[in-house]
Amino acid sequence: MKATFMYAAGDVRVIDVPDPIIEQPSDALVRVTRACVCGSDLHPYHSMPATPDGSPMGHEFIGVVEAVGSAVTTLSVGDFVISPFAVSCGTCEYCRAGLQTSCVRGGFWSDPQLGTAGAQAEAVRVPLADGTLVKTPVDANADDALLASLLTLSDVYGTGWHAAVRGGVTAGSTVTVIGDGAVGLLAVLSARQLGAEQIILMGRHRARTDLGREFGATDVVAERGDEGIEQIRDLTGGLGSQIVLEAVGHRPAYDQAIGAVRPGGVISRVGVPQYDEAPVGFASLFGPNVTLTGGPAPVRAYIEQLLPAVLDGTVAPGKVFDRTMSLAETPKAYTAMDSREALKVAVRP
Numbered sequence: 268m269k270a271t272f273m274y275a276a277g278d279v280r281v282i283d284v285p286d287p288i289i290e291q292p293s294d295a296l297v298r299v300t301r302a303c304v305c306g307s308d309l310h311p312y313h314s315m316p317a318t319p320d321g322s323p324m325g326h327e328f329i330g331v332v333e334a335v336g337s338a339v340t341t342l343s344v345g346d347f348v349i350s351p352f353a354v355s356c357g358t359c360e361y362c363r364a365g366l367q368t369s370c371v372r373g374g375f376w377s378d379p380q381l382g383t384a385g386a387q388a389e390a391v392r393v394p395l396a397d398g399t400l401v402k403t404p405v406d407a408n409a410d411d412a413l414l415a416s417l418l419t420l421s422d423v424y425g426t427g428w429h430a431a432v433r434g435g436v437t438a439g440s441t442v443t444v445i446g447d448g449a450v451g452l453l454a455v456l457s458a459r460q461l462g463a464e465q466i467i468l469m470g471r472h473r474a475r476t477d478l479g480r481e482f483g484a485t486d487v488v489a490e491r492g493d494e495g496i497e498q499i500r501d502l503t504g505g506l507g508s509q510i511v512l513e514a515v516g517h518r519p520a521y522d523q524a525i526g527a528v529r530p531g532g533v534i535s536r537v538g539v540p541q542y543d544e545a546p547v548g549f550a551s552l553f554g555p556n557v558t559l560t561g562g563p564a565p566v567r568a569y570i571e572q573l574l575p576a577v578l579d580g581t582v583a584p585g586k587v588f589d590r591t592m593s594l595a596e597t598p599k600a601y602t603a604m605d606s607r608e609a610l611k612v613a614v615r616p
Contacts, residue, residue, distance in 0.1 A: 269616070270388035271597045272321035276314055279324065279598040287384065287392035292338035295396035297348060300407045301418045302328040302386045302614040303588070304600045306448045307539045310516075312601055324597075325387030325614075326352040326376040327421040329414065331407050332400075333390070341397045347407060348400040349574075350393060351567040352376065352422045354383060357398025365568035373398070387597055389616045401570045404578070415585025415613060416577045419453065423611070424573060424584040425566025426537050427453030427514070431461055433560045434510040434535035438462030443499055443527050444484070446514035447475040449587040449611040450537060452482055454512045456584060459483025460576075463510075467502055469495060469523065475610055478586060491519070496526035508532060513561070518542040525551050536561035588613045 270284045287296055302325050315322070332346045342348065354374050355367035362370050373395060374381035384391060393399055401420075405413065416424075427450050436442055440463040444454045447470025458466050459482060468484040469491070470476045476487045488498045500507055507529030513520050516538030524534045525546060534557060546552070552559055576582045591613040592600045600612035 268389040269594055271324045271385060271594070273311060273315055273324050274319075274321040275317040277312060279312070279601050280321070281595055281597055282321075284384075284388075287390055289334055289336050290382070290392065291394060292336040293395050293397065294336040295332055295339055295342055295393045295400060296334040297328070297330040297350065297391050297393055297400070298333050299328045299330040299386065299389060299391060299616050301330070301414050302388070302616070303418060304387070304597070304604055304612045304614065305422060306450065306604070306611075307516075308601065309605055310539065310541060312605060323377045323385030323388070325385040327418060327423075328386035328391060329418050329421065330391070335396065339396050342400060342402060346402045347405050348402055349417055349420050349570060350386070350391070350400055351425070351570065353563070353565070353567065354381060354394050355398045355567055356395045362398060365565055367398075367565040367567040368563045370398075387594070387614055389594065399567065401567070401574075403574065411591070412583065412585055413577075415588045416583055417585075418613065419449075419584040419587065420566065420570050420573060420577065422564075422566060423449040423587065424453045425569045426450050426564040427455075428457040428569050428573060429564030429566070430454045430512040430514060430535045430537040430561060431457040433562070434512055434533050436461040436463050436510055439464045441465040441503055441509045442512060443467040443469065443508035443510070444512045444514060445469045445520050445523050445527075446538060447472055447479060448514060451512070451514035452479050452587055453584050454514050454537070455479050455484050456482040456582060458512070460582070465503070467499060467508065472607065481586075491523065493526070495523060499527040503529070510535065512537070514538045516541050518545060521545050525557070528557055530555035530557070533558045533560060537564060587611045591615055
């Protein structure tokens with residue numbers, strides 16, 4: 268079959284690999300009907316050292332179950348499923364607590380220790396299938412808009428929701444979202460669903476911020492640095508934002524969050540951090556009693572909660588996909604997202 272591998276920064280190829288097979292009784296094989304390129308895939312796209320064997324890419328997919336191991340009890344051949352970006356058993360202490368990203372038996376896609384491959388491929392072997400996959404009442408012939416929205420539940424919608432939940436968004440909250448990528452836009456949507464009264468989106472790309480307004484942003488701030496922070500203060504009566512959702516992962520976005528949050532507020536980070544050192548001392552967090560939270564989203568814990576509104580069309584998170592390409596065109600998808608010609612690219616094997 269065909270699958271996407273990255274061999275070095277900027278070097279993405281679609282190659283032939285062996286078809287996946289059932290290896291453990293708890294496995295399922297899924298034929299991928301939609302995958303996509305994630306903003307976090309662009310981090311290795313910028314920095315990955317040369318790797319002779321390459322690394323399989325992709326962690327978001329939906330598809331049809333083609334085979335199941337003898338121990339799988341909740342899935343059958345033909346089921347249409349959503350796969351979270353983390354593999355999880357569903358039974359350990361962390362999974363029962365809704366923290367599947369810390370599953371003691373699980374892990375992530377493209378993990379050599381777990382033996383997982385990438386999702387930007389024609390098919391995927393899914394370990395711990397009962398705990399990982401979520402069966403849906405739709406099929407592969409559903410319309411493209413619904414399939415796109417279902418695909419967001421594998422990562423970006425659940426990640427935006429996680430940001431808002433960890434940030435403590437409730438009715439009447441004042442929220443600032445840093446980042447106008449797919450996760451930031453779906454953090455706006457999530458904050459609106461949770462009842463936020465004022466949602467300030469920090470972004471400078473008009474097509475994206477227009478979608479952010481459609482999702483519920485009340486204000487848009489294009490400026491960055493001190494000027495952007497000053498605008499947040501002006502929009503919040505000089506106080507700053509009660510909750511800041513940081514969906515970028517670079518150090519300037521973290522600094523922006525510290526400047527925008529009010530004393531006693533919360534910074535919730537879901538952008539994968541590309542830095543190890545950042546202020547956490549008296550002037551930044553301790554003195555103003557600011558809470559820092561967030562982390563990789565356990566999207567498996569949220570899918571059943573978010574799925575009904577996607578199925579009935581109440582929300583349409585799939586609007587973050589502004590381009591669809593074939594699997595063979597996946598290298599072009601990376602280029603388009605890296606150059607910001609595309610917000611998020613769906614991949615159709």
